[in-house]
Amino acid sequence: MLSASQLIRNRRTIKPKLYSDRPVDDAIVWELLENANWAPTHGMTEPWRFTVYTGDARIQLAEFMSETYQKLTTAETFKQIKLDGIRESVMGAPVAIAIGMKRQPSEKIALLDELLAVGCAVQNMHLTAAAHGLGGFWSTNLVTVSAEMRDYIDLEERDQALGIFYIGYPDGDWPDSSRGPIQEKVRWLRD
Numbered sequence: 001m002l003s004a005s006q007l008i009r010n011r012r013t014i015k016p017k018l019y020s021d022r023p024v025d026d027a028i029v030w031e032l033l034e035n036a037n038w039a040p041t042h043g044m045t046e047p048w049r050f051t052v053y054t055g056d057a058r059i060q061l062a063e064f065m066s067e068t069y070q071k072l073t074t075a076e077t078f079k080q081i082k083l084d085g086i087r088e089s090v091m092g093a094p095v096a097i098a099i100g101m102k103r104q105p106s107e108k109i110a111l112l113d114e115l116l117a118v119g120c121a122v123q124n125m126h127l128t129a130a131a132h133g134l135g136g137f138w139s140t141n142l143v144t145v146s147a148e149m150r151d152y153i154d155l156e157e158r159d160q161a162l163g164i165f166y167i168g169y170p171d172g173d174w175p176d177s178s179r180g181p182i183q184e185k186v187r188w189l190r191d
Helices: 004-010 026-036 057-072 080-092 111-131 147-152
Strands: 048-054 095-101 135-139 160-168
Touching (some): 004 111, 026 048, 048 057, 048 111, 057 147, 095 111, 095 147, 111 160
Antiparallel strands (some): 095 160
16 A cells, blocks of 8 residues: 555556556445545535446447537637547546536535535545556546536536546556656745
């Protein structure tokens, strides 16, 4: 078992085109979701909502996303490579998890707090995936955050679709990464 620091530093964004065809066990997906459920949540609103697509359900998701991309783009903004990439991402990942934010009915908790809570939930999923040797990729393209996607995953008008989280086993070595020095990103005031 990796320490928390090792796990955080080992987590990688790995896109579906780099996944093998090895299936992901449902028990691991449930563990990701359970750990997402333990994210910080102001006012205990637990705003995260997830829709999991595996197997043939990915075909329907890919078709919906392809059609929606064509609907949301104009002749000037349409890119065939993007359309092809949508299908490849959905079909290249053994698991695609649509991410939603369910707004608190009273809206007492600020929208920003709710969005950040969902972000923390996704980070919990991503760290859990890394602990199991799974790559993850949180896609927030035009389609995955659209009102059409919100409706497709059965959320209400006040709610938001916040992307798709793809997971799969890398087809090859675990990638390296680096970060610039933290000292360049911190102001530390004592007095």
